[in-house]
Amino acid sequence: MSGFDLSGLTASFGGERVIGPLSLKVNEGEQVALVGKSGAGKSTLIRLIHERVNRESSLVPQDLGLVNALPVFHNVFMGQLDKHSTWYNTVTLIRPFSKNRDEVRELLKALGMPEKLWLPTASLSGGQRQRVAIARALYRKAPVLLADEPISALDGPMAHLVMELLKERFQTSVIALHDVEMALKYCSRIVGIQDGQVALDESSERLSATDITSLY
Numbered sequence: 001m002s003g004f005d006l007s008g009l010t011a012s013f014g015g016e017r018v019i020g021p022l023s024l025k026v027n028e029g030e031q032v033a034l035v036g037k038s039g040a041g042k043s044t045l046i047r048l049i050h051e052r053v054n055r056e057s058s059l060v061p062q063d064l065g066l067v068n069a070l071p072v073f074h075n076v077f078m079g080q081l082d083k084h085s086t087w088y089n090t091v092t093l094i095r096p097f098s099k100n101r102d103e104v105r106e107l108l109k110a111l112g113m114p115e116k117l118w119l120p121t122a123s124l125s126g127g128q129r130q131r132v133a134i135a136r137a138l139y140r141k142a143p144v145l146l147a148d149e150p151i152s153a154l155d156g157p158m159a160h161l162v163m164e165l166l167k168e169r170f171q172t173s174v175i176a177l178h179d180v181e182m183a184l185k186y187c188s189r190i191v192g193i194q195d196g197q198v199a200l201d202e203s204s205e206r207l208s209a210t211d212i213t214s215l216y
């Protein structure tokens with residue numbers, strides 16, 4: 001599976017509906033940007049999609065979900081934990097196999113931080129930590145990328161590099177983005193969320209940044 005077709009997506013907190021009910025169909029090969037003001041429901045929608053698509057997806061959550069005490073290598077390797085036996089994962093914790101070491105080093109190189117491979121993740125900057133979560137998603141190589149503000153802590157050139165890389169490595173993606181210009185540049189479709197509902201769903205080619213500002 002690469003695309004997905006979900007319906008009946010709903011979420012409530014304390015009895016208050018914050019998402020849906022809504023449906024979202026994403027075709028294989030589409031890069032969907034979720035845009036909308038803070039609190040509109042983008043993160044909740046990403047979480048709902050992940051619950052349904054789960055193992056078929058590579059997730060970059062907004063809180064990154066890193067294990068600070070472990071080196072960068074192990075955090076990236078976690079992207080493939082469920083693809084190996086317990087024995088393999090236990091050995092990797094103590095003495096990683098050269099094949100995996102090389103693969104992870106290559107990914108970190110593509111993300112401009114190969115020298116951080118064995119450093120504890122806690123010692124990294126916010127932008128470096130964000131790139132570790134991105135490397136973990138890339139290492140997972142799932143058919144669908146689900147990413148929640150994956151470039152929020154990156155500087156301009158690095159944000160572009162990461163968006164290029166994500167577009168190149170994932171055929172299908174749903175990415176929550178605050179930056180409307182980046183959404184238009186790197187995503188083929190814009191889905192605007194307002195009060196937990198889809199308020200805009202259009203091809204990027206047919207939109208300009210000002211068309212999207214009405215959501216804010």
Ligand SMILES: Nc1ncnc2c1ncn2[C@@H]1O[C@H](COP(=O)(O)OP(=O)(O)OP(=O)(O)O)[C@@H](O)[C@H]1O
Nearest residue numbers: 013014018036037038039040041042043044045062
């Ligand atoms: N764990 C939670 N408990 C209570 N309310 C929550 C929880 N998570 C989200 N909400 C509420 O759900 C709504 C949608 O939140 P969500 O995080 O999905 O928005 P968002 O569009 O991703 O915002 P942002 O751009 O700031 O990340 C908000 O009103 C928020 O307060």
